[in-house]
Amino acid sequence: MIGTAPATAPAAGAALYATELLRGRAAFDALAPEWNALLARGPCDLPFARHEWLSAWLDAFAPEAQPLVVTARDAAGRLAGAAPFLRERRLGVRRLVAPANDHSCRFEWALGPDAVGAAAALWAHLRDRVGWDLLLLRDLPRDGPTGTLVPALAAADGHLTGRWESMRSPWIALGGAAVEERLSAKFRANLRRRLKKLSELGAVSVRRAGAGEEARVMLGEFLALEAAGWKGERGTAIARDPRTRRFYERLAEVAAARGWLALRALDLDGRPVAMHFGLVYGGAYYLPKPTYDEGLGPCSPGQLLFREVVAECAARGLAALDFLGPDMPWKRDWEPAHRPHDWVYVYRPGLAGRTIYTMKHCVKPLAKEVLRWWR
Known part of the structure; x- marks a missing residue:
């Protein structure tokens, strides 16, 4: 587990887009054509990020859920970015989590050609206009736009962030x-x-x-x-x-x-x-x-x-054959390259956020290290 203290990073581009929080399944479903067209123009056109994949996931694993989607649109009203979430509350902590699980393979926000500007706009809306204590995005490719941009934007605004490596997914270049x-x-x-x-x-x-x-x-x-x-x-x-x-x-x-x-x-x-x-x-x-x-x-x-x-x-x-999932001995026989994936945590500034951050990213890893040493 890697914890990251506040840092500075540019958030240019947020002002170029109008943002909105959409609530409910009907609002999510209505975005399908725009969502997929946006992915086709952007840096992460993956099947796992497409609207159909997320829709199938919601139907199967969260049929009663009312997803939240933060959208960013340009001056002409064209979709420039979309970030889907589910709202949870655990032990009094308000969580916004990615609609994903072990069957999702990997996760990315829907971002177009201006991934930096759109991500900054989506983050600014989340920061200023949505209530949450913990933002959790799982299985983000470490070198992907979401995994790169979101932690930097959050840290630049004084939010504590944590990163936990979930898997090193093998793939072969053809x-x-x-x-x-x-x-x-x-x-x-x-x-x-x-x-x-x-x-x-x-x-x-x-x-x-x-x-x-x-x-x-x-x-x-x-x-x-x-x-x-x-x-x-x-x-x-x-x-x-x-x-x-x-x-x-x-x-x-x-x-x-x-x-x-x-x-x-x-x-x-x-x-x-x-x-x-x-x-x-x-x-x-x-x-x-x-x-x-x-x-x-x-x-x-x-x-x-x-x-x-x-x-x-x-x-x-x-061009490539992607095994997906974690590294395994049978996959290594094919001498693949590996793509690290992370769970990314973002905590609101303040006592609650700092306490949760300290327990998860400082105390818990230290306790594991002490236990390993003691054994």
Whole structure:
């Protein structure tokens, strides 16, 4: 956990925009066309920041919530920035939190070409015209506009800020030398041996679907395969939680309609033994959820499917393959780069904010360090 004391940073651009606080689901839904058009012009055109993604999340995980959205518009009335929140109160603390959880992958405000000016305007409205004690944004890419600008703007205005690294998400740059040529000879040899071992059990093939009845069937197969493993036993599989299932089914529906959905399967004698719930968006392949048949672990069907997907992405001319989620040993086999993500906390100046900041970012980390030393 990293705590940051007040600093100075420019907040230029706030005066260029008119801001407004919108309340309720109907107001949020009405922004959809403008929201997505804004993202397409800005620095963070990601599927996770799109209106459809947030709408699916609200439908699944917060159907009764009344979201708040701070908007910034230019002199012509065009949307220049939008920051969505949910309002919470815990132990008397008024919290504004990002509408996100572990299934959100990453989070960004909707910002256009003038990300600096729009973020400054959104922050100024939050600072001066909205009541809160703690602002919490989770899983922000550290080098993204929201994760870069918001803490600096808040600190410049005397607000205490904290930053906690949530994950280092792996990704692979495509283009140039083939990905496999960059990997260790040992790992390449392992892939060949595992494919040979799997092929001895039956016919190995790859299926792909992105829309229509085939995609619907493959989504059902994906949910069943994921639930058949340890996630199903622990009750954390998508199919075991109606809210989570609703979220992924809605995402699949939206992504299929817009041409982003990339369901992939490695089959053994016609049955899936590894699958991807993937997305192709903006020249990149994103992998929100993979799964595989754990009974075939020695054959590494998940890695064999990933090998096929890497080759497909390169052949299609995609620029990157993003694993999403935290770093894991199986991902490291592909020698990826890593993108740090943070939870960012902003506290109102005053006794309450300083007390919460001190407990979370000073006392708690110190207590953990003392406990580690004592052990």
